[in-house]
Amino acid sequence: MPELKMDDTIAAIATPLGEGGISVIRVSGPKTFEMAGKFFHPVKKANFADFPSHTIHLGEIRTLEGAAIDEVLLSIFRQPNSYTGEDIVEINCHGGMAVTGRILDLLICGGARHAEPGEFTRRAFLNGKIDLTQxxxxxxxxxxxxxxxxxxxxxxxxxxxxxxxxxxxxxxxxxxxxxxxxxxxxxxxxxxxxxxxxxxxxxxxxxxxxxxxxxFARGSMIRDGVMAVITGKPNVGKSSLFNALLERDRALVSEFPGTTRDRLEEWIDIAGFPIRLVDTAGLASNLNHPLEQMGMAAARQSLNQAELTLYIVDSSIPLDEEDGLVLKAIDFKKPVLVLMNKCDLPQKLDEEKFASLLENKKILRISTKTREGFDQMEKNIAELILGKSVELESEQxxxxxxxxxxxxxxxxxxxxxxxxxxxxxxxxxxxxxxxxxxxxxxxxxxxxxxxxxxxxxxxxxxxx
Ligand SMILES: Nc1nc2c(ncn2[C@@H]2O[C@H](COP(=O)(O)OP(=O)(O)OP(=O)(O)O)[C@@H](O)[C@H]2O)c(=O)[nH]1
Ligand SMILES: [Mg+2]
Structure with a gap:
């Protein structure tokens, strides 16, 4: 990137693009008031130069030819008491792509430059308003x-x-x-x-x-999150767990094994910590369809990347050889939480035998249908990724x-x-x-x- 000029006047839309109640356009730099003054016509016929800092004014944005664009509220911040340390105006206009884009265009035509990403904050740093950590x-x-x-x-x-x-x-x-x-x-x-x-x-x-x-390890976990991968045989309730933790129907669920083929992922918040939750295709040895095999390959790949594995079994059916395949695919050296799902149904899984295959990993009974065991599950997930103490250091x-x-x-x-x-x-x-x-x-x-x-x-x- 060529070196940025820091003494010109920049403008940008500060709110996400799209329809909304209001949008905010921000202008910062030495010519802010001069530029905004060309297009802003206050209802109270006051002079722009007389507006005190930290005041808000109702008015109209008009083109140089006098055509009305929008009725807006304009906030004034005079340097050095502003976010960037420079003169700033923020224009609150009606949210909408056309109106917002048009006002920004006017300011650019009036001599402002499109701001680069983060440039307002960069100016705040360069003007000594904040340090780099802030x-x-x-x-x-x-x-x-x-x-x-x-x-x-x-x-x-x-x-x-x-x-x-x-x-x-x-x-x-x-x-x-x-x-x-x-x-x-x-x-x-x-x-x-x-x-x-x-x-x-x-x-x-x-x-x-x-x-x-x-x-740092804990700090980066808090900032960047932890990848938790749900794995198990087909039809055990992986996608049901994914949806239940997400509290919305994101993944398809059906009584037919092999429903999920693609990897799905969403962010969730468990005990205040960000978790990247991944739903995968079921692991089985009898999958012949190329799509099913592709799904399984993707599932194994996700499992390799997992920082936490949520291994789920259906406790309403007995164990079979297929469970051996899943057990082999899981890396038990990493944190694993074992979930016996469908505890609302009559139980047919021999828990003692199952536990002997699990290298002392914690086993929890849950039901994605009734949410039984969910509070404990969330507690166990937080403990597995952070250890017993989930309190934060004051400087992290x-x-x-x-x-x-x-x-x-x-x-x-x-x-x-x-x-x-x-x-x-x-x-x-x-x-x-x-x-x-x-x-x-x-x-x-x-x-x-x-x-x-x-x-x-x-x-x-x-x-x-
Ligand atoms: N009774 C009961 N049924 C459940 C529970 N969890 C899931 N199911 C049912 O089990 C079936 C399979 O659920 P899915 O969530 O699609 O299972 P999956 O593991 O994602 O299956 P695949 O994507 O095919 O590997 C569905 O009919 C669910 O309604 C539960 O806790 N209790
Ligand atoms: Mg599924």
Whole structure:
């Protein structure tokens, strides 16, 4: 992407395209008021330049020739007290592709430029309104698929994580400044901390960083979700379970074995955690139709990718050899929850024998018809993916970028400590400490490259 100009005026539709109650068009930049003023005609005949910041005005959008386009509400935010830190107007017009598109066209003709994805937030970052971790949190909040993902994102947006990073950085900065002063003025008899004192302080920072890194697995699970695959023989109730967890009839269900052939997937929220739930074709040895075989191949592929397997059997019929085929296809080293479905019907499955084949995996009786066992099932799913404790740390990292920067910092701190212990030269020691410091600065965006910003903001939608 060519380098973005940041001193021009941008415009975009900030709401999803399509029909809706209202749509919002956002304009930001130095010529915002001049451009909007060409097309906006307030009901109260006031001058645009006199509108105070943070006020809303009723009026009409008209073409330069005077043709009315829509009746709108226009909000004004004057720099620096706005989302981007620049002059902003937000036009609330009637939701609809034609009206919204037309107003945006007028603004573009009036000299605004189409905003790139995330450009409003990028400007907010570049103007110092938010740091990089908060910009990422905004994106996570928009994309949050569950209550917990939302909770973590809103905490990061409020700045708890940035604050933590900054505290760690400031501590390193203070040690660094101390060592530098000693390096620059070795003859001044500055009071110097002992190596032991410095090592102790470095260890505290490294320990904190390590704790954040350890929390990453859980954090990324909260942000990106876990893939849970439903598997079993044909007709055991896989699609019924899929629908019941989704609480709508998404997959076809029938009394005929072989109903599902394609892989279906949907996001669900279990105990606040996002789960990518996958319904698959049944596994059987007697499938001859090429379509059935394709379905089974796709099912096996999904099973390989599963982070959690929901293995379901029909407890109203006895076990047979076909169950052996499914058992062989499941990787019991990964988390597996075994579900004996159709517990509302007379039970014919020998549970003791079945349990002996399952490598001590948890077995639960459920009915997708009556929802018996569902509360326990949801609890077990949450436990299987998160361990016993499902509480969140107050500072939780969720992004690989954060983990990588913290890892670099931790490694540089280990080297700093080793050099100090071995009484290496001060130059070498401060060089390593500086590497750790820079990793933390990159994390919050105190130092950044345009390429990094391009990667981060490309994930955003246009208008944010
Ligand atoms: N009584 C009872 N019937 C159930 C239950 N769960 C599913 N069924 C019935 O079992 C039959 C098969 O259900 P599906 O959900 O289509 O089974 P499936 O495992 O997806 O089947 P395939 O896609 O063919 O592999 C349907 O007639 C369902 O109504 C249950 O808990 N109790
Ligand atoms: Mg099915």
């Amino acid at each position: 910009a990422e949190a905004i994106l996570d909040l928009i994309k949050a698929k569950s209550g917990r993902s939302m909770e973590v994102a809103i905490r990061q947006l409020a700045g708890t994580l940035s604050q933590k990073f900054k505290t760690l950085k400031n501590e390193l900065m203070s040690i660094y400044a101390h060592l530098e002063a000693y390096l620059d003025f070795p003859d001044e008899h500055l009071e110097i901390y002992s190596d032991q004192e410095i090592i102790k302080r470095l260890e505290v920072v490294r320990g904190e960083i390590q704790k954040l890194i350890t929390g 990292i969720t992004r690989l970028r954060h983990k990588n920067s913290l890892q670099e910092a931790a490694e540089a701190l280990t080297r700093t400590k080793d050099f100090l212990t071995r009484k290496e030269s001060f130059e070498l020691i401060t060089l390593e400490l500086k590497t750790a410091l820079e990793s933390l600065q990159e994390l919050i965006g105190e130092v950044y490259s345009e390429d990094l910003l391009d990667v981060i903001f490309a994930e955003f939608c246009i208008g944010k």
